[in-house]
Amino acid sequence: MSETNWNQRYVDGDTPWDKGDAAPGLIDWLVGNDMNPDSRILVPGCGCGHDAHAWARAGFETTGVDLSELALNRACERYEAIPGLAFFPGNFLQDAPQEPYDLIFEHTLYCAIDPARRDEYAKAVTRWLKPGGHFLAIHFTFPLTEEGPPFGASREEIIDRFSDKFELIEEWEPRNFEGREREERMFYWKRK
Numbered sequence: 780m781s782e783t784n785w786n787q788r789y790v791d792g793d794t795p796w797d798k799g800d801a802a803p804g805l806i807d808w809l810v811g812n813d814m815n816p817d818s819r820i821l822v823p824g825c826g827c828g829h830d831a832h833a834w835a836r837a838g839f840e841t842t843g844v845d846l847s848e849l850a851l852n853r854a855c856e857r858y859e860a861i862p863g864l865a866f867f868p869g870n871f872l873q874d875a876p877q878e879p880y881d882l883i884f885e886h887t888l889y890c891a892i893d894p895a896r897r898d899e900y901a902k903a904v905t906r907w908l909k910p911g912g913h914f915l916a917i918h919f920t921f922p923l924t925e926e927g928p929p930f931g932a933s934r935e936e937i938i939d940r941f942s943d944k945f946e947l948i949e950e951w952e953p954r955n956f957e958g959r960e961r962e963e964r965m966f967y968w969k970r971k
Contacts, residue, residue, distance in 0.1 A: 789849040796887045801833035804917050804953025804965050809837045818881035823871035824888030828854030835864035844869040872899045879909040885916035890929035901940050914968040921962050945970055
């Protein structure tokens with residue numbers, strides 16, 4: 780399976796995951812969260828920055844990281860004036876943070892990587908997150924296929940992958956973008 784050239788996908792306009800706004804499930808969650816307002820948030824695979832913007836608008840210091848230079852340029856152009864929001868090029872699976880984060884928010888990154896690299900992903904979440912930190916994720920939960928991205932995952936696979944290092948606090952079916960009904964599940968974890 781070949782690696783996806785994410786920058787080229789943005790150049791070609793082949794970005795069906797980019798809906799032009801933050802994930803509805805995230806918007807709903809931010810309304811009722813009880814997080815410490817001083818929490819630092821990481822949004823890996825942030826694309827054009829819509830989810831990262833939602834976090835910063837809610838008052839959190841937020842960093843978006845992505846492989847695509849074009850996506851990051853678009854994020855900076857659209858959201859550069861937002862206080863507490865920064866975007867950086869980086870590889871979430873390979874890089875390490877200067878300082879771990881309090882919370883990592885995931886949406887459309889886990890499903891975008893080759894399923895053979897999902898153990899690397901789980902290790903990266905642990906590496907980028909403080910002990911006791913939180914991992915909030917919206918995962919696609921449809922059958923895994925050979926073709927992708929997106930690559931599906933079962934609820935059971937997701938729980939098995941993260942439960943050795945994380946305690947599952949809550950899971951639910953979030954409000955989602957049109958066309959993704961019953962395809963997404965939201966998980967809220969705490970690092971052990």
